Amino acid sequence: MKHLFSERETFRHARVLCAAMVAVSCFVMGCGSNQEFPSRPLTLICPWSAGGGTDRIARQVAVQLEEELGVPVNVVNATGGGGVTGHSRGALASPDGYTLTLATVELNMLHHRGLSAVGPDDYQPLGLLNRDPAALFVHKRSDWHSLADVDAALAERAEPMNASGTAAGGIWHAALIGWVAQCGLPSESVNWISINGAAPSLQELMAGGIDLVCCSIPEARAMLDAGEIRCLGLMADERSPAAPDVPTFREQGDDWSLSSWRGLLCPRGVPPERVAVLEAAVDRLSRSPKFAEFMDSGGFQTSIADASEFTEFLSRSDRQFAETLGSPAFVQSQTAVVRPYFFPICLGILGLIFVVPACRSQAAVATEPSVAEESDDSSWSRWIRPAVVILAVTAFVATCETIGYVLATAALMWLLVIVFGATRRQTVGVTLLAAPLLYQLFARTLGVPLPWGWLGW
């Protein structure tokens, strides 16, 4: 604590530090005065978690984009909120061309459902990469062999049929409900179980919990090839090269198609000459044999479109979803059996039950001699140092985006080392070394992008 209040000491620390920082920054600025775009690493936002299909494509795109542009491209999985987080972060990123987003069909859907303020208009499209049509799957022991069978069963059955493939309101839900409405059946005939993702839905189909799964072919490919499940139809205009013996819905007499898509976009407002550089790179990448080979082996259906075609596709697709998601059938099917606040209310009730015994044992603890002793010297000054640490981290969060990771961390470390009462040599050493080393470790070695700032560091 002595150190915190000794002003002269602090001042001396600061002087040594400033001199050193100036020296370091001159060195770095000297290196980074290149004005050509791109001159520093790019960030590619993937709105879905590591390991999924979108993530796999994002990582492949990153590697190839790196070759095209000559700077590192880092993938960030900005997950959560059913795609809201990633898509809004991508649109709100600073329009300098250094942040791209691998957007998915949810960009067309979330704003129609009032979950996100961000829509396709907030983005500058660069290129479409893939489209995967929806398909309908049943268990291998199911009695249904064609769409007509399902159709008949839906019309006859008194109780609704359980189906899944994604969370309620997701793309495959919209696909199935859209088809059911198209057939003129009541939307209550399908009971959509909200299961997050195609793999767990297929698992549930295997376990006998649901009757139908609606998802794309690549998501179900392993089990389809193994013969554990059967595909009844593809919601596309043409058959898929990945599963050529699966008939389309149109062939079976239902004019209904719907597919998901993935494409590269950057925020609106990027300078046109930078957009041109990015468009050209994305175009070369998506038409390269290497990319085609990757997509084929992953089972993804390639569907390449350049920026202008992609822009047109986006608005067309947006209109289709406005219609499907706004239809009475879909709105009706969203009324849940279990209300959203059911689980939190259960938690609240349990909490009330357990508060009483917990308070009683807390009271017992408070009378123990050791605690009474400890609380004796609780003068307010004990709380200053933790408060300084908390404020310092808050200040770091507030300033880091503007001044950059290295400077912000150096400042944070300087303050903390003093709070903890280190010697002067330790202070200078830690302040100067820790931040650049951490930056090196995370940003260079592990490819995790850290905020940029004044030093370009």
Place this chain on the structure above:
Amino acid sequence: MVDIGAFTEAATQVFSRGDVWLIVIAAALYGVFVGAIPGLTATMAVALFVPMAYWLDPIAAIAAIITMAACAIFAGDLPTVLLRIPGTPASAAYVDDAYAFTRRGEAQRVLRLGLVCSVIGGIFGAIAMMMLGGWLAQAAGWFSVTEYFWLFLIGLTCAVIVAEGPRSKAVLSLLLGLFFSTIGLSAAHQEPRFTLGIASLYSGISFIPAMIGLFGMSEVLLNLVGGAAPAKPRPPVAPTLQRSTNSLALTLQEIGDRLRRRKMSTLRSGGIGVLIGMLPGAGCDIASWVAFAASRRMQQKAQAVTGDEGEVESQRRSLDSIGDATTANNASLAGSWIPALVFGIPGDSITAIVIGVLMMKNLTPGPQIFDEQLPLVYSIYLLFILANLVLLPVGLLAIRVSGTIVQIPKAVLFPLIVAFCVTGSYALNGSLFDVLTMLAMGILGFVLVRLRMPTAPVVLGIILGGPLEERLVQSLTAANGNIAGLVQRPLSIALATLFVILVGSMLVESFRRRDRQAT
């Protein structure tokens, strides 16, 4: 039953290739490195590697993935033990127990035990996968959402079993964690809850920053107000240990010793690890909690027979439980490969990536891989064993190197911990909001420790809250809102009964304890 030809082909593929050995060693070092950094998980290590897998042949790519995952899960113990920050979520169950040893200057003892048990668990998992793979995968196919609901509920009670102090406080901590998990856009309804209109809260509280804050940041704050609340004397940290106590031979001897002395508990925790690992959606973090709780429960029973014991004895018990948990979390890694290989359904996020990599090589996991690619399947088994053998020397090296951490003066170490907490929580999602979450959870952890409430149940609540609610809503929706739908299938009835017995026995025990105190 074993195809000898395929087996020898697999063995030559794995053991005689120099490049495979090199890749395995490089992957081991990389895995230890990533796993030891708080905020970076084993999944992240594997995901960062995927673009490189494109240039490798299947055997080399799989070798690298298996090795780095096993090493990252072990390395998660390093910051857990030394700094009280769980390196990966799989270490969260035993943070406080392990850190207690560090305070007594016995960090190396716990770490070596962790290494020994990780290796045993990994090899156990590999053997279980070889022997029972096909059969176990069938069993995983029986689990519908209702069974998962009961399983997760049983997982939650583990946090209460494990916690020190009054049960009611542990339950409150758990409920707090469960409440945090409901913040954000709910998975089942896609409806924003408790977001206060803040857009960043839509994605909810990410549990890795929360975990780093609850353990790491709170420890820094506690130190600043002078001593962590359970005011135990803290002797000076022991000097680095002598060369002799850290040798390979001694560790091998320790493995043999442990296998002899704790045969049953190793079998039990390995089994728990494999079983939980193979269920999609339940991974090494939950395996480690359940094994830890099972171990505790057994000890409590034994203790009830023999009566209270001294300090040394309780330390030994604590070590045994940590060992059981580390056995289970490494065993579960192999378990998660079972459904991936047999059905093509990933058991966890790592195997999800593996399936992607295999498909990139034109290999589709599923029953036919056993017919068409039998040598490959055998190589995967062998690679698991190889990976765990390589983990032994690499892990010892890591323990030796990390030992220097305890020598850093406190005034430098604590600021560095804060820097790691900040950077690690940022690194996960590249979001500054996560740094604020970490800070808020640090303050919460600080308050909880001062109120003498356990922090670990909060973490489990955040991890399991989402899946638990989802499965509950799914089961109820499938049964059209009828509560009886939760106990309609034989397997769900069995699991529900197990849950009721667990809770009942805990209630009886606490009443009995209160009676004893009253008299």
